[in-house]
Structure formats: structure tokens, C-alpha cells
Amino acid sequence: xxxxxxxxxxxxxxxxxxxxxxxxxxxxxxxxxxxxxxxxxxxxxxxxxxxxxxxxxxxxxxxxxxxxxxxxxxxxxxxxxxxxxxxxxxxxxxxxxxxxxxxxxxxxxxxxxxxxxxxxxxxxxxxxxxxxxxxxxxxxxxxxxxxxxxxxxxxxxxxxxxxxxxxxxxxxxxxxxxxxxxxxxxxxxxxxxxxxxxxxxxxxxxxxxxxxxxxxxxxxxxxxxxxxxxxxxxxxxxxxxxxxxxxxxxxxxxxxxxxxxxx
Numbered sequence: 001x002x003x004x005x006x007x008x009x010x011x012x013x014x015x016x017x018x019x020x021x022x023x024x025x026x027x028x029x030x031x032x033x034x035x036x037x038x039x040x041x042x043x044x045x046x047x048x049x050x051x052x053x054x055x056x057x058x059x060x061x062x063x064x065x066x067x068x069x070x071x072x073x074x075x076x077x078x079x080x081x082x083x084x085x086x087x088x089x090x091x092x093x094x095x096x097x098x099x100x101x102x103x104x105x106x107x108x109x110x111x112x113x114x115x116x117x118x119x120x121x122x123x124x125x126x127x128x129x130x131x132x133x134x135x136x137x138x139x140x141x142x143x144x145x146x147x148x149x150x151x152x153x154x155x156x157x158x159x160x161x162x163x164x165x166x167x168x169x170x171x172x173x174x175x176x177x178x179x180x181x182x183x184x185x186x187x188x189x190x191x192x193x194x195x196x197x198x199x200x201x202x203x204x205x206x207x208x209x210x211x212x213x214x215x216x217x218x219x220x221x222x223x224x225x226x227x228x229x230x231x232x233x234x235x236x237x238x239x240x241x242x243x244x245x246x247x248x249x250x251x252x253x254x255x256x257x258x259x260x261x262x263x
Contacts, residue, residue, distance in 0.1 A: 021259045
């Protein structure tokens with residue numbers, strides 16, 4: 001894992017001419033869209049699991065197939081297409097929801113054990129990425145190999161974020177409002193570090209990405225939980241349509257474009 005830590009500080013640029021990056025610039029629009037897409041995927045995953053009632057493992061296989069199809073479409077696209085990218089992000093969230101449940105509830109290692117296991121798997125994916133490409137740049141995603149490594153890290157980061165959400169709720173005993181405040185403060189601290197320090201942008205990206213996962217889950221929960229519990233009591237179908245609309249609105253308003261590979 002030492003190579004991963006070193007890679008956050010030393011991110012060499014590969015000057016080889018390749019096709020344009022297949023991921024968006026990381027801007028405020030990116031993070032707002034990510035929260036909405038994460039909330040959409042959370043609601044989508046819960047709806048599928050509840051409707052089919054197949055258990056965590058079976059639901060994971062079904063949602064994994066959806067994730068595979070979405071990421072395959074993203075990889076086969078010849079250029080960055082915002083709709084395909086955010087559909088793939090939402091799909092990673094659905095499968096991450098059930099994967100986190102497997103780690104937390106089905107392996108017999110508890111919430112803390114599941115969190116530690118997923119953190120190790122996520123770090124291992126970054127180590128494999130660094131070893132394969134010599135860089136952990138989140139912008140130079142322009143080959144099939146780099147895309148596979150990128151999406152593996154994305155789904156594991158999503159799963160880790162969901163496990164973190166479960167851990168804060170079950171082990172720390174924090175409710176939705178307290179959790180939203182805590183993750184909001186963490187994200188604000190990361191934003192401050194981005195603008196005021198020289199901390200690796202790659203490190204900050206992954207920390208923020210993991211933290212937006214539980215924040216998105218809280219947002220989705222506030223929309224579809226009962227009025228007695230402080231929510232809006234929307235149906236899951238209404239919630240999914242509303243969140244899909246927000247994602248599309250963000251894509252249009254923020255005019256997302258492919259990242260600059262030189263960064």
C-alpha cells in the first residue's frame with residue numbers, strides 16, 4: 001500500500017497521444033450531479049431489493065448485471081457523453097448498496113469489520129491502478145484498461161461510502177440529520193483544503209467521493225421516508241423520477257465537458 005500513498009504525491013504525466021479523456025472535469029457541477037446521481041442509485045437499488053426480495057446476494061447479482069451493462073456502454077462510447085457517464089455512476093451506486101449490505105450483514109464481521117474490509121479492497125484497487133499505469137490521475141481515463149481500473153475504484157469507493165453510512169448510523173448511532181451535517185462539514189473541510197493547501201487533488205477527490213456517497217443516501221432517504229419520520233413521503237417511483245430530472249438538469253446547466261488530460 002506504500003505505492004498508493006506515494007502515488008498521491010507523485011503523479012507523473014504520460015505524454016503519449018491518446019484519445020480524449022472519458023470522464024468529466026471535477027467542478028462544483030460535478031459534485032452536485034454526483035450527489036443527485038448517488039441518491040438516485042440508492043433509491044433505485046432499494047426499490048429493486050425490496051420488490052424482488054431475493055436477499056442481498058441475489059440482488060447484488062441482478063444489480064451487478066445492470067452495472068456491467070451501464071459501464072460497458074460507457075467504455076464503448078468513443079468520447080465523453082455526460083448521460084452515459086452519470087447513468088454508470090447511478091448504476092455503481094445500486095450495486096454498491098447491496099455489496100455494502102453483504103459486507104456489513106452477511107459475512108458475520110459486523111459493521112466495523114465490513115468497513116475495514118471494504119477500505120482494504122478500495123486501497124488494493126488503487127494499488128493495482130498505480131502498478132498498471134504508473135499514475136493515479138483521475139483525468140487521464142482514455143483507454144479501455146484505464147477505464148476498467150477507474151470504474152473498479154469507483155464502485156469500491158461507492159461501496160465503502162455506503163458502509164461508512166451504515167457504520168455511522170449503527171455504531172455511532174447518528175441519525176440522518178446529524179449524519180448529513182457531519183458529512184457536509186467533512187466536504188467543506190476538503191473544499192477548504194483544495195483551495196488553501198497543496199494536498200494532492202487525487203487524494204482529495206477520492207476522500208470527497210467516498211463522503212458524498214452517504215450524503216447522497218441521506219438526501220434520497222429524506223425524499224421517500226414518511227412524514228412522521230421527517231421526510232417528504234414520496235413514493236420510490238416519484239423520488240427516482242425527480243432525482244433523474246435533477247441529474248439531467250445539472251448536465252444541461254453546468255455544461256459538463258471532458259477533463260483536460262494534462263492536469
